[in-house]
Amino acid sequence: MSDRESIIADARRWLDGYRRAWASNDADDIRAIFTDGAEYRYEPWVEPLRGQDAIVASWLDRQDEPGSWSFEGRVVGVDGxxxxxxxxxxxxxxRRYSNLWMVTLADDGRxxxxxxxxxxxxKAS
Structure with a gap:
């Protein structure tokens, strides 16, 4: 497997973990997909949340109720x-949203x- 294929596989596993965390709203599931010092931005121009504790706290404060959403996602590319x-x-x-996520993966896939x-x-017609 090439480095690129390996990174795509890591990204797909990360996406599976994100879906699991989103569905469970379990702090351990959330922590499992972010490094200790990770930065999380809900929008590109806002100050990021920094660290697992801040990410978990914010996630749980803003959590979506199980069964209230569906998500279809795919890895469309990697650059390193x-x-x-x-x-x-x-x-x-x-409500319906189109999303583009930019995720920098550590060597361990988080x-x-x-x-x-x-x-x-x-509101799109």
Whole structure:
């Protein structure tokens, strides 16, 4: 397996872990996908959350209820250890988002940084 294929495989495993954490809202599942010093940005231009404790606290404060959403996502590319993930999130409330996630993966497959770009498609015709 080439380095590129290996990184794509790491990104797919990370995405599976993210889905698991999103569905469970379990602190251990969230910690499992981020390094100790990871940075997490809900939007590209905001100050990041720094560290697992801050990420877990914010995630649990903003958590989505199980069964209130569906997500389809895929790794669309990598540049070194930076993975690009495209997704569509649909909430039972009718909200719908297109997402682009930029995830820098550590050698162990956890995220060192996560930046979310999202577009609200709820009102699109």
């Amino acid at each position: 250890r930076l993975a690009f993930i495209q997704g569509e999130t649909t909430y039972t409330s009718g 995220a060192d940084s996560f930046t979310e770009w999202w577009m609200d498609r709820s």
